[in-house]
Amino acid sequence: xxxxxxxxxxxxxxxxxxxxxxxxxxxxxxxxxxxxxxxxxxxxxxxxxxxxxxxxxxxxxxxxxxxxxxxxxxxxxxxxxxxxx
Amino acid sequence: xxxxxxxxxxxxxxxxxxxxxxxxxxxxxxxxxxxxxxxxxxxxxxxxxxxxxxxxxxxxxxxxxxxxxxxxxxxxxxxxxxxxxxxxxxxxxxxxxxxxxxxxxxxxxxxxxxxxxxxxxxxxxxxxxxxxxxxxxxxxxxxxx
Numbered sequence: 001x002x003x004x005x006x007x008x009x010x011x012x013x014x015x016x017x018x019x020x021x022x023x024x025x026x027x028x029x030x031x032x033x034x035x036x037x038x039x040x041x042x043x044x045x046x047x048x049x050x051x052x053x054x055x056x057x058x059x060x061x062x063x064x065x066x067x068x069x070x071x072x073x074x075x076x077x078x079x080x081x082x083x084x085x
Numbered sequence: 086x087x088x089x090x091x092x093x094x095x096x097x098x099x100x101x102x103x104x105x106x107x108x109x110x111x112x113x114x115x116x117x118x119x120x121x122x123x124x125x126x127x128x129x130x131x132x133x134x135x136x137x138x139x140x141x142x143x144x145x146x147x148x149x150x151x152x153x154x155x156x157x158x159x160x161x162x163x164x165x166x167x168x169x170x171x172x173x174x175x176x177x178x179x180x181x182x183x184x185x186x187x188x189x190x191x192x193x194x195x196x197x198x199x200x201x202x203x204x205x206x207x208x209x210x211x212x213x214x215x216x217x218x219x220x221x222x223x224x225x226x227x228x229x230x
Contacts (some may be wrong), residue, residue, distance in 0.1 A: 002224060002226060008201065015185070034139065046222070046224060051229075055123070063185050065228040066228060067228065068226050068227065068228050069227045069228075069229050070224065070225070070226050071224070071225045071227070072222055072224050072225075073222070073223045073225075074220060074221070074222045074223075075220075075223075076218055076219070076220055076221070076222055077217075077218070077219050078194075078216050078217065078218045079214045079216065079217045079219070080138055080140075080146075080213050080215070081214070081215050082136055082137070082138055082212055082213070082216065083213045083214075083215070084136070084210070084211070084212050084213075085211055085212075085213060
């Protein structure tokens with residue numbers, strides 16, 4: 001799992017939308033909040049996605065867009081022990 | 086049937102490296118920690134056996150069996166897999182036994198048992214080699230601006 005902490009200051013308590021999309025534009029998450037001090041953890045499964053886009057849209061101001069590139073390097077390690085008995 | 090095929094395959098995987106074939110490069114590998122991983126158990130003192138494992142730069146596992154056979158007795162070397170199947174067995178009488186065994190398919194390597202039995206006094210020295218594989222994932226998250 002990859003954990004993203006999302007914080008958004010919304011002093012007026014207006015409704016805003018949080019969207020998460022992958023590199024193909026596929027929507028992974030969408031919800032509406034009105035927290036004045038928004039803070040949520042988004043746990044996303046580590047898949048083959050190489051790009052995640054977080055969008056915060058309040059309908060008044062320009063969208064807040066944060067794009068993240070995810071790179072995963074996998075390797076197999078082997079531990080060997082020798083025991084005399 | 087499946088077990089028999091597996092045994093035959095594993096037996097084929099093992100090949101004995103003679104001292105001549107192993108050559109100087111393997112000796113230097115055994116003595117140089119920077120060139121490959123190594124580990125051992127046992128002692129090189131008289132009447133005792135020693136087993137070291139070496140990993141060469143190609144990732145192949147080599148098991149170096151040393152046996153100080155000061156009485157020049159006949160002795161056997163047996164290698165078993167995790168299920169107790171015999172992968173290799175032979176008898177020797179070398180006074181300074183020093184041979185390397187190669188595991189050609191390290192991905193199949195789980196547990197091996199090396200048994201050195203002195204046939205004159207029936208003493209047995211055994212070594213257990215365990216390998217645990219782990220998948221390690223390095224995840225890098227970078228913001229694109």
